[in-house]
Amino acid sequence: MSSATLTGTPPPPPPATPAAARRTTPRRRRGRLTPYLLLLPGLLWLLVFFALPVIYQASTSVQTGSLEAGYEVTWRFATYTEALADYWPHFLRSVVYAGTATVLCLLLGYPLAYLIAFRAGRWRNLIMILVIAPFFTSFLIRTLAWKTILADGGVVVETLNTLHVLDVTAGLGLTDGERLLATPLAVVCGLTYNFLPFMILPLYTSLERIDPRLHEAAADLYARPATVFRRVTLPLSMPGVVAGTLLTFIPAGGDYVNADLLGSTDTRMIGNVIQVQFLRVLDYPTAAALSFILMAVILVVVSVHIRRSGTEDLV
């Protein structure tokens, strides 16, 4: 990531693996500057507008001062402990909501991905289109549609009330009285909906790679369908499960749109706090510290996952 990668130092000789030797044609091996020239613009862009901002943010989080008087680096780490003390419920809520949404996405997404991979036949392309197409409609508009679906006195709320489901969920603290909107359940429902395609697509990719003959072989060896799934399909689809979990949990954990549009002040997530601190309260050090903590949490989660599954699979 350092600037040394961009200098024209000659690259080490290509590793002696047959794959690498095949990919590097003789002519290219002579043009040693070419890879660096190709990399330069894109890498520079990411360094200046992705890596550098992170450094700026780290420095902002240990500054003190005010908007009027300006800020100064004073290495005040108390900002971090204060931010955690003030906003730990929001962090906790983000993790719980995003975690629940991720589990729901997995439970909902797996059957659909399985259906597309193995059972859809000639409908495969159509279903694929229907999964991807909502992506291209503004997600804010689609999230607003949930306000209509979950509205007080709407079909969903009335049905759940008749079945006394809302009494149960209200008892568990998931909903509020006879309402669905402005409750944790509505926020989780919105999060699940919004990030479901991010779960389905990697699941589908890894399921599709499975040779159907493996299922037949397992069945020939007297495995019951449930056993085939548990011992063959599920283990082989684990890369998709890992990638899908990450792709769902990360954006859901930082989201503030669902909590804002479908929730109430009691469902604020850490994203809401960061947004308000940055754009309305203008308390930059606290906001930067919060955002930095969120980043650290996510990085830990990602690196643990990557250590297990390898980067090349994900990148």
Added chain:
Amino acid sequence: MAPLTWFRRHLVVIFGLLTLGYLLLPNVVVTVFSFNDPAGRFNYAWNEFSTDAWSRPCGVDGLCASLALSLQLALWSTLAATVLGTMTAFALARYRFRARGAVNSLIFLPMAMPEVVMAASLLTLFLNMGARLGFWTVLIAHIMFCLSFVVTAVKARVMSMDPRLEQAAQDLYAGPAQTFLRVTLPIAWPGIAAGALLAFALSFDDFIITNFTAGSTVTFPMYVWGSAQRGTPVQINVVGTAMFLVAVLVVVVSMAVGNGRKRMKA
């Protein structure tokens, strides 16, 4: 066949289709409510059928201006991200060089970072540099987060390319430029197109990063966000429905083109 056996055999199909319904329900609602004539300022409850919004899609202040701005942003950031991303992808797929792992991580990280963190840190950079927030800061941000997705899409395609095709072209006395233009680029094209399409969709629909870096510039998602506080005009649903139809059309056409190619090869 007993109903229970049938049910068990089709369990996956039933649950899969239920999920599909969950995914599509909001789009159905958006479409239906584009024909609504709401009683108040908000278009959340059904009142009366009307085609008024469809006949005057630009009938509310600022909506079409924001749409035009979003299109412009999406076009420019797609163009820039596709060019930069394709170059980076070729370097990563074709060459071994020092710090390759670090470069891979730098490209992976923006995709693994919650948007709000990237948005917040970009804002601190812009504030520190004293940059005026507006079109250019949004464009810079959009190119940044689209880049990684283009790299991933193009890299996958280039990696799966058979290197012997290029060697064959060179054996047939094609120069480096000719080999690239007549062999490499056409093979990499589906990856580049997929990356560009993804970049366009991501940029056009981005709200969180735009919200932090736009200042008082209003893109279409920002307009929708604002209207969620002030009152939602029916025209928003018209735009949403039209986007859905265009998206389906684009995907169907691109799939048909892909299938046609496959058939020609066969």
